Amino acid sequence: MADPGPLIEPLIPALRRYAYALLRDHTAADDLVQDTLERALLHWSSRRNDGDLRAWLFAILRNLHVSRHRQALRRGTVVGIDEEELPEITAGQDIVLETRDVLAAVDQLPEEQKSLLLLVGVEDFSYEEAAKVLDVPIGTVMSRLSRARRRLRSIVDGDRVTLLRRVK
Amino acid sequence: MSSDNVAPGEDELQAYVDERLDGPQRAAVEAQLARSPELRDRIQAERRHRASLRSQLQDKADEPIPARLRIANIQTARRTRLTRRAGLAAAALAIFVVGVGAGWLANEQRPSIAMSAPTTSIAQGATAAYRTFVVEVAHPVEVGVAQEAHLLQWLSKRLGRKLEAPDLTPFGYRLIGGRLLPGGSGAAAQLMYEDSTGRRLTLYVRAADGTETAFRFQKDGDAATFAWIDQGFGFAVTAMASREELLPIAEAIYKGLTPKG
Incomplete structure (x- = not known):
């Protein structure tokens, strides 16, 4: 099996982005990526050759995240968003407002919808690859994607009304 | 048209949002949007949200890779641990419990109302232990596979029964270690396995009443458990898997329990 470094490293920026989008905390995101990479190296030699490396790494990261997320819920802890990440809100900045709305809105989606939007919409996974990472049939990916985007719209619309009211 | 139902063409609309259509398919969707302002607004909003999400997250992907995430550095950190483990890992797999003689009824169709309390208790104990330790990254096991002989000897002594670890490599699961837990009125043992994507499976054993x-x-949620009681001990195999995926593993473990010859 080839040296993992040159194969894995080009994928690390995307893994960090996915982890950050899931957790909205820079340090926790890098911890998650580090655990993912350690696991990948541990299993490197037993990795199936036919597998897509990127999908495999994202699946590891996502499995780790889902396990911990479940644990966090059971403990009743809440993962907060970084306050400094929020752009200044002033009246008239509609584009900034909406950008902020979308990220915040995605946080309100169930993990399975959130992951799917990130994998497909941000990481440019094909629908087949996303199905592999999420371990669901392709048909589920398509219907879930449609549902996720509908729900996102209703959240963004709701947030927008609230925010505009607050700004005025 | 109900907005909750996926209308015909919804897959194409989603592919359009993701900019994955070309030529005639794309033109067909655009014609459809031109006919329906309501649909057009919806699809435009979905494209806008997608673009916003991408642009907001782009900075993150443009950051340089931190030193601690460089593969060479992670490999260096791992090397010490690996040398210590080498050779021992190969010896990691064996069987599990000896002295199990009674037959098993692979009767998973049995309605839950007929389930006896002891099996339920075993399954619940196993699930709770699974949920507690399977998410652990730093210390998933108390004793790692590097000290397998010690682990099994220790657990056997505390359980009062010879314990060995079944080989689950045909299913992609490798032993990573085990731990001792409180269970019922005595001790319980948990052996933990992991597959190449980091999914974990546990085998849980403790003394139990009943000969069933x-x-x-x-x-329980997405954690599935097969449990049974045999000659005073309860066994449970737990994983995030479907019943269909877990059943052959449970069967293999059970076969591992059956005395050879």
């Missing part, structure tokens, strides 16, 4: 050998399936 019925096979119980329990699903």
Whole structure:
């Protein structure tokens, strides 16, 4: 099996982005990526050759995240968003407002919808690859994607009304 | 048209949002949007949200890779641990419990109302232990596979029964270690396995009342458990898997329990 470094490293920026989008905390995101990479190296030699490396790494990261997320819920802890990440809100900045709305809105989606939007919409996974990472049939990916985007719209619309009211 | 139902063409609309259509398909969607302002607004909003999400997250992907995430550095950190483990890992797999003689009824169809309390208790104990330790990254096991002989000797002594670890490599699961837990009125042992994507499976054993050998399936969230009791001990195999995926593993473990010859 080839040296993992040159194969894995080009994928690390995307893994960090996915982890950050899931957790909205820079340090926790890098911890998650580090655990993912350690696991990948541990299993490197037993990795199936036919597998897509990127999908495999994202699946590891996502499995780790889902396990911990479940644990966090059971403990009743809440993962907060970084306050400094929020752009200044002033009246008239509609584009900034909406950008902020979308990220915040995605946080309100169930993990399975959130992951799917990130994998497909941000990481440019094909629908087949996303199905592999999420371990669901392709048909589920398509219907879930449609549902996720509908729900996102209703959240963004709701947030927008609230925010505009607050700004005025 | 109900907005909750996926209308015909919804897959194409989603592919359009993702900019994955070309030529005639794309033109067909655009014609459809031109006919319906309501649909057009919806699809435009979905494209806008997608673009916003991408642009907001782009900075993150443009950051340089931190030193601690460089593969060479992670490999260096791992090397010490690996040398210590080398050779021992190969010896990691064996069987599990000896002295199990009674037959088992692979009767997972049995309705839950007929389940006896002891099996339920075993399954619940196993699921709780699974949930507690399977998410652990730093210390998933108390004693790692590097000290397998010590682990099994220690657990056997505390359980009062010879314990060995079944080989689950045909299913992609490798032993990573085990731990001792409180269980019922005495001790329980948990052996933990992991597959190449980091999914974990546990095998849970403790003393249990009853001679029942019925096979119980329990699903708690996405954690699935097969549990059974045999000659004073309860066994449970738990994983995030479907019943269909877990059943052959449970069967293999059970076969591993059956005395050879």
